[in-house]
Amino acid sequence: MAHDVERHMDDSQLFALKEAFEQQSGLLGIDTELKQRPDGALLVIKVANPTERLFRVLESAREQIVSKSGEELRATLQRTAKSNPLQSAEGRLLLRTLSESLNINRNSFKDDFFARYTKSVSGAEEQITAAANHVVFGRRGAGKSSLLLYGLHTRGNRAHPSAWVDMQVYSQRTDIAVAIDLFLDIMSQVRPSLSTASLADAVVSELRSLKVAQAVDEAMIRRVLPDVRRALGGFTSQGQDLVIFLDDYHVLSRELQPKILALLYAVTRGNGIFLKLSAIETLTQTWDAATKSGLQIPHDVQEIKLDYNLTIPEKATEHLTSILDAHATYCGLSSIRSLCTSTDVLSRLVWVAAGVPRDALSIFGQAMTKASLTGGKRVSVSSINVAASETVNVKLKELDTDASGEAGPLHTLLEKLREFCVKQQRKNAFLIEIRNDDPTFQRVLNLVDLRLLHVINEGISVGEAGRKYLALILDYGFYIGVRAARSVDLFNKQTRKVAYKDLRRLPVFVEDE
Amino acid sequence: MKSPHILLLNKNVVELRRELGSILSRKSTAAFDAEVRENVIQLFSLGRHHFDFAQALGSANWRQIVSRSYYGAYSVSKAVRLAVSGQYSREVKDHEKVGDLPDDFPDKNTYANRLRLLRDDRNLCDYDHTVVEADLGMSSTDAVAVVGGLVAHARGYLRTRKYRV
Numbered sequence: 001m002a003h004d005v006e007r008h009m010d011d012s013q014l015f016a017l018k019e020a021f022e023q024q025s026g027l028l029g030i031d032t033e034l035k036q037r038p039d040g041a042l043l044v045i046k047v048a049n050p051t052e053r054l055f056r057v058l059e060s061a062r063e064q065i066v067s068k069s070g071e072e073l074r075a076t077l078q079r080t081a082k083s084n085p086l087q088s089a090e091g092r093l094l095l096r097t098l099s100e101s102l103n104i105n106r107n108s109f110k111d112d113f114f115a116r117y118t119k120s121v122s123g124a125e126e127q128i129t130a131a132a133n134h135v136v137f138g139r140r141g142a143g144k145s146s147l148l149l150y151g152l153h154t155r156g157n158r159a160h161p162s163a164w165v166d167m168q169v170y171s172q173r174t175d176i177a178v179a180i181d182l183f184l185d186i187m188s189q190v191r192p193s194l195s196t197a198s199l200a201d202a203v204v205s206e207l208r209s210l211k212v213a214q215a216v217d218e219a220m221i222r223r224v225l226p227d228v229r230r231a232l233g234g235f236t237s238q239g240q241d242l243v244i245f246l247d248d249y250h251v252l253s254r255e256l257q258p259k260i261l262a263l264l265y266a267v268t269r270g271n272g273i274f275l276k277l278s279a280i281e282t283l284t285q286t287w288d289a290a291t292k293s294g295l296q297i298p299h300d301v302q303e304i305k306l307d308y309n310l311t312i313p314e315k316a317t318e319h320l321t322s323i324l325d326a327h328a329t330y331c332g333l334s335s336i337r338s339l340c341t342s343t344d345v346l347s348r349l350v351w352v353a354a355g356v357p358r359d360a361l362s363i364f365g366q367a368m369t370k371a372s373l374t375g376g377k378r379v380s381v382s383s384i385n386v387a388a389s390e391t392v393n394v395k396l397k398e399l400d401t402d403a404s405g406e407a408g409p410l411h412t413l414l415e416k417l418r419e420f421c422v423k424q425q426r427k428n429a430f431l432i433e434i435r436n437d438d439p440t441f442q443r444v445l446n447l448v449d450l451r452l453l454h455v456i457n458e459g460i461s462v463g464e465a466g467r468k469y470l471a472l473i474l475d476y477g478f479y480i481g482v483r484a485a486r487s488v489d490l491f492n493k494q495t496r497k498v499a500y501k502d503l504r505r506l507p508v509f510v511e512d513e
Numbered sequence: 514m515k516s517p518h519i520l521l522l523n524k525n526v527v528e529l530r531r532e533l534g535s536i537l538s539r540k541s542t543a544a545f546d547a548e549v550r551e552n553v554i555q556l557f558s559l560g561r562h563h564f565d566f567a568q569a570l571g572s573a574n575w576r577q578i579v580s581r582s583y584y585g586a587y588s589v590s591k592a593v594r595l596a597v598s599g600q601y602s603r604e605v606k607d608h609e610k611v612g613d614l615p616d617d618f619p620d621k622n623t624y625a626n627r628l629r630l631l632r633d634d635r636n637l638c639d640y641d642h643t644v645v646e647a648d649l650g651m652s653s654t655d656a657v658a659v660v661g662g663l664v665a666h667a668r669g670y671l672r673t674r675k676y677r678v
Contacts, residue, residue, distance in 0.1 A: 037648050038641050039633060044650075056622040076630050076650055 013071055014043045020061035021045060021075075022089075025054055026096070027332055030089040031080065043075035048090050049334040050077035053115065084377045085339050086368055093331040094339070098365035101327065102358060104145050106152060106164045113153050116330055117146065118323040121315055124304050129154050131241055133274055133295065135249075137281040138306030139449050140398060141358025144278035147306065148245045151276055155243060161235060163189040164245045171251040177216045178256065179263045180207050183228055186244055196234035203231040221263060229267045236272035244268070245276045250283040257285045258294025265295055275301065282442075282449045309355045310456045310473070314497065316355035321346055323357050324364060339368070341380045348381050351492075352388035352476040354454035362394075363387045385480045392452075392477025399450050406446065413443045414452055416511060421474045422488055425507045428479060429456060429491035431469040432509050440511040444472070451475065456491070460503050471503050519548050520601045527599025550676060553596045557671065557678045560588030564660050575646045575653040576638040582653075582660040583635035586628055587611050589660075589667045592678075593618065596671060608632060619666045627651070627659045 014034065022028050031046040047054055054077055062073055082088040100108065101116075109116050119125055120143070127134060128151040136144045148164075155162045163186040170178050184207050191200045206224050210216060235242045244264070252260065261275075268275060275295070277286075286301060287294040295301040310316060324336035324346075333339065340346060349367075353360035366387035367379045376383065399414075400407045421428055435441045447453040457471035479488045491506075492498055514521060522529065526549050534542065564585030567578050590611050594600045597615045611632055612625035630650040637644045646652065651659065671678045 035648075035650075037650075038637060038644055042630075042650055050623075052620045052623050055620075055626050059622045059625055074630070074633065074650075076626055078651075 011041055013065055013073055014041060014075070016068075017061055017065045017073055017075055018043060018045070020064055021058055024061055025057040025332070026093045027054075027089040028092070040074060043073070044078050045075065046080035047077050047332045048080065048082050048085070048088065048338070049329065049332050050079055051329060051332065053112075053330065054332055085333070086372045086377055086379070090332040091339065091368070094328060094333060095365055095368050097327050097331055098361045098368075101361050102365075104149065105166065106149060108149070112330065113149065116326055117150055118319070118326050120147070120306065121319055122306075124306065125150055125154075127302070127304050128276060131274055133268075133276070133301040134304050135277040135279060135284070135286060135295070135297070135301050136304045136306060137279060137284070139356055139451055140280065141356045141362075141451070142306040143357050144306055145247050146357075147304070148247055148276055148278050151243065152245055160243070161190055161193040161240060162243045162245060165247065167246055167248045167251050172253060174253040174256055175216075176218050176221060176256070176259060177211065178252065179221050179260050180211045180216065182260065182264070183207055183267075184211070187228075187231065190232070190235075190242060194231070194234045195238055196231060199227075199234070200231045203227045218259065218263075222266070225263065225266050229271055232267060232273055233271045241272045241274065243274045243276055247278050249277040250279040254283070254285050258288040258291075261286055261295045262293035265300065269300075277301075280449045281305075282445050310351070310454050311458055313350065313355075313492070317346065317350045320350050320353065320355065320357060320360045324360065327361070336364075339379055341376075341378045344381050345379055345384060348384050352384060352391075352480070354451060354473075354475070356451055359391065359451060363391055366390065385476075389477050389480055392475055395451055395475065395477070399452065406443070409439075410443055410446055410450075413440065413511065414447060417447075417453070417474060417509065418478055420507075420509050422479050426487050427489045427491065427507060428476070429471065429473045429506050430509045431460070431462065431471050431503075431506045434459065434468045434470050441470075444470070448472070456498060457503050460500065462504050462508070469508065471506060514603070519545075520552060523602075525599040526595070526601065530599070549595070549599075552601075553592050553671065553676055554678055556588050556592035556595060557667065557676075560585045560590075560592060560667075561664060563588060564664055567660070568657055572653065578653040579631070579634050579638045579649065579656050582656040583611075583631050586631060586660045586663055589664055590614065590628065593667050593670065596674060596676060618670060620662070624659075624663055624666075628663070631656055631659065 018032055022030060027047070033044045033046065035042040035044055045058065058075060058077060062075060066073055082090065085091045097116075124136070124147055128136070128147050136147055138144045152162050152164055165182060165185055170181070184204065187200055187204050187207070191197060191204075194200050203224070206227060210220060210224060213220070232242060249257065264275060267273065285294070287296040297303055321336065328334070328336045328339070337343070337346065349360055349364060353363055363384060364379065364387075367383040370386050371377075371379050371383040374383075399410055417430075421430055432441060432444055444453060448455055452475050453472045454475065455470060456473055459468045460471055461467065462469055473491055492502075519526065530542075530545060530549075533545065537545065562585075563581045567581035567585060570578050570581070572578075587608065590613075591601065591607075593614055594610070600610075602610075609632075612628035614621050614624055618624070634649045634651065634656065637648065668678050
């Protein structure tokens with residue numbers, strides 16, 4: 001039908017309108033029909049789910065073309081079922097959208113941020129917008145950066161000042177001079193909103209001198225802190241507060257983390273300035289007990305845990321489905337389910353992604369591509385399996401980057417767990433005793449943060465009283481799809497509530513020396 | 514409309530209220546407000562009446578369904594515009610504003626597009642003897658669905674502004 005429109009559309013303005021709609025909505029190559037009526041032509045744009053966003057785009061495109069030509073143009077959206085949703089303009093836009101969602105930063109989605117954002121089930125949004133220090137903990141892809149961005153955009157809408165620092169730029173730094181770079185970055189972001197601009201400029205000049213000095217130590221930095229504090233305190237006198245967002249704080253070297261927080265806190269405490277951090281918990285140290293410096297939880301900073309996992313599968317399913325639905329609706333689809341062959345697809349997705357939103361988006365996107373390549377019109381369980389199997393390679397690479405110092409022992413333990421689950425026990429789930437002083441248990445927690453293991457129960461008693469066990473599953477990518485292992489008993493693959501008696505029957509893993 | 518009537522002044526009642534605010538007594542101001550509110554309620558009620566009539570028709574009467582649905586939408590739109598911006602007009606050109614709902618009205622852009630199209634459809638249905646239902650921008654069933662949504666949204670919208678509709 002699109003060709004019909006182009007061939008018959010002698011009114012070039014209607015064609016310009018179609019193009020403007022495609023560009024502004026992202027629905028490139030959308031189906032259209034030119035209806036010839038007694039009172040003139042009507043451009044009908046056929047969308048799977050004509051939403052308010054798409055009507056807004058159409059009205060805006062129409063105004064744009066009408067104002068150029070002065071002609072009254074008639075165009076509308078019509079709900080139309082798509083015979084091949086994956087290949088439709090809506091399906092192709094969803095694929096691009098999912099891809100863009102994987103690496104979210106402060107510029108992601110811009111004006112559409114709130115339309116695409118799905119609120120947490122725990123009410124974390126109220127906390128992140130509160131006037132207090134917070135650290136958001138969660139695994140990679142759990143939505144930590146999204147939550148911080150929710151806070152940033154909420155403040156932006158209210159014209160409240162904020163500074164956003166992507167800590168990746170300081171990855172692996174071990175020197176205290178990171179604090180100088182941080183203060184310079186923050187000052188440059190907030191200077192336009194400060195009424196005390198001359199004081200801010202003087203502080204920036206002081207910090208720059210320090211930055212070029214050789215052998216900077218903590219004492220030298222501490223000497224400029226009163227000036228930094230005074231400059232940033234300008235917001236309080238303007239009747240405002242300031243929030244500093246530090247995304248992915250865990251990438252700083254562990255020893256440096258509490259030291260930098262101590263320097264920041266010296267400037268922010270009682271000065272109308274609040275810190276909001278995101279970090280992977282097991283790679284983060286906010287407080288150094290030996291030197292009593294940093295931010296102590298919960299006295300100086302409160303935790304927000306985004307621990308969507310498989311302990312409450314129905315909640316994880318609900319949350320992931322909501323996130324995918326928000327993206328699908330944005331792209332003109334009625335729901336994510338409309339792209340799936342059955343309801344089992346989303347259940348399987350929740351398990352293979354282990355409740356982690358970014359993994360779910362990534363796997364679903366890859367599954368869409370796999371299904372399209374094999375001529376499928378919708379995503380099936382087998383395309384999810386194949387995509388999950390390939391995703392594990394990415395996670396293994398992240399193990400090397402996120403835990404560079406401990407990568408070797410983690411790889412070794414992971415290999416032992418694979419051997420134990422897939423070859424010896426032929427079960428994808430197992431138990432391990434909770435012993436916080438045990439290095440093996442600590443490494444298991446690291447592997448959980450890296451999404452190579454997934455918690456299905458956080459504390460279960462088996463046999464001897466007083467001993468608690470963590471129940472986990474090995475990531476699906478190790479034994480399904482292209483790595484399909486024969487006769488591995490998949491634990492709770494239907495995403496049902498897990499019974500304790502089933503958990504107690506799971507094999508207990510003990511690492512050999 | 515019988516004279517005398519506040520809306521026959523052909524003025525924006527919100528602006529008129531602002532100008533008269535310092536002249537009228539508190540009692541007179543309250544009477545003015547009550548009169549405007551009563552007109553909003555009556556306009557909404559007229560719209561609903563047209564729409565109820567459209568809904569009761571069989572599908573063979575597609576011309577009447579579209580026509581009455583449109584007039585239902587037009588009166589409801591007038592009620593909302595009078596309540597929020599104080600606009601009221603008896604000019605023919607006012608029909609062009611059928612989709613000009615306030616910025617905070619739910620699905621504002623959807624209604625702007627759909628109601629403009631419904632107005633064109635209504636003209637075809639009422640005046641063009643050659644037209645068939647397939648020529649319309651939306652079917653008579655869709656017209657009822659669109660106006661049904663508008664009536665529900667307008668009711669909620671006006672109720673949050675303390676109009677008893």
